[in-house]
Amino acid sequence: MASAFSHAVAALGIAACFYRPGTPKRVWVMGAFCSVIPDLDVIGFRFGIHYGDFWGHRGFTHSLLFAALLASAVVLTGFRQAAPGLGRLPMWVYFFLATASHGLLDAMTDGGLGVAFLAPFDNHRYFLPWTPIRVSPIGVARFFTNRGLDVLQSELLWIWLPAALLALSVWLMRRRAGPSM
Numbered sequence: 716m717a718s719a720f721s722h723a724v725a726a727l728g729i730a731a732c733f734y735r736p737g738t739p740k741r742v743w744v745m746g747a748f749c750s751v752i753p754d755l756d757v758i759g760f761r762f763g764i765h766y767g768d769f770w771g772h773r774g775f776t777h778s779l780l781f782a783a784l785l786a787s788a789v790v791l792t793g794f795r796q797a798a799p800g801l802g803r804l805p806m807w808v809y810f811f812l813a814t815a816s817h818g819l820l821d822a823m824t825d826g827g828l829g830v831a832f833l834a835p836f837d838n839h840r841y842f843l844p845w846t847p848i849r850v851s852p853i854g855v856a857r858f859f860t861n862r863g864l865d866v867l868q869s870e871l872l873w874i875w876l877p878a879a880l881l882a883l884s885v886w887l888m889r890r891r892a893g894p895s896m
Contacts, residue, residue, distance in 0.1 A: 717820040718851045718863075719751045721870040725820060726750035726813035728878025731885040733809040735800030742798050742806060745789055746813040752785060753777045753817040757853055767828055769838055772853075777818040778834040786810035819843075820874060826850030848873045 717725075726746040734743075753776040759768075766772050775781055790807045797803050822830045822843045827850055829840030849869035852862055 717817075717824060717848055717870055717874060718866060719754065720867075721874040722750040722754075722817050722820060723747040724875050724878050725816045728881045729809065729812050729816060731882035733801060733805055734885075737800040738798050742794070742801060742809070745793060746809055749785055749789060749810050749814040750817050752814065753781065760853075767840070769831075769834060773818070773821055773827060773829065773840060774831045774838065775834040777821060777830045777832070779815055779818070779832055780835065782811050782814035782818070785814050820848065822846075823873070824848045824850040 726749065727743065730743045730746055754772075756770065756772050756774060756776040759770050759772070760766075764770050767774075769775055786807050789810050790803055794803065794806055798806060801809075818830045818832055821827070822832070822841055823846055824842075825846045825848065829842045831838050831840055833839070847869070849866045851866045851870075852860070
């Protein structure tokens with residue numbers, strides 16, 4: 716898995732595509748929150764749920780269906796009305812992409828069992844053909860080690876830099892297009 720920090724950075728990079736003046740900051744905070752929620756599945760280890768199980772790590776909570784359900788729940792419960800500057804459908808798409816980005820980034824790591832993108836219809840775990848991101852250790856104590864530093868270096872290159880470039884590109888396109896965009 717990628718680290719929680721980097722999942723949130725990816726969500727904020729995606730947020731640049733949806734940003735409109737006046738949109739409340741809680742939309743972007745909720746997007747970052749959505750991007751890390753899938754890793755709550757690690758709690759299952761304490762209850763005897765195995766990594767490769769449906770409810771195991773990188774299982775259902777990393778699927779596209781889960782991303783759609785979480786985005787729906789967030790919009791229906793937290794944003795019953797459109798936020799200023801951002802309608803409910805674009806907001807749903809943002810929350811969906813922020814959540815789905817979690818599985819995509821995890822499928823780009825060099826460890827684990829892969830991601831069950833199609834759960835509950837198919838529990839097969841997938842990796843992308845290209846896995847440049849170092850897999851993050853599970854657990855806070857294990858993260859703050861030399862291995863965690865290696866992971867952060869990898870994530871700076873493969874997650875933080877692309878997220879910043881995405882945000883910069885969107886900002887430049889909007890600036891070039893003028894106030895109508």
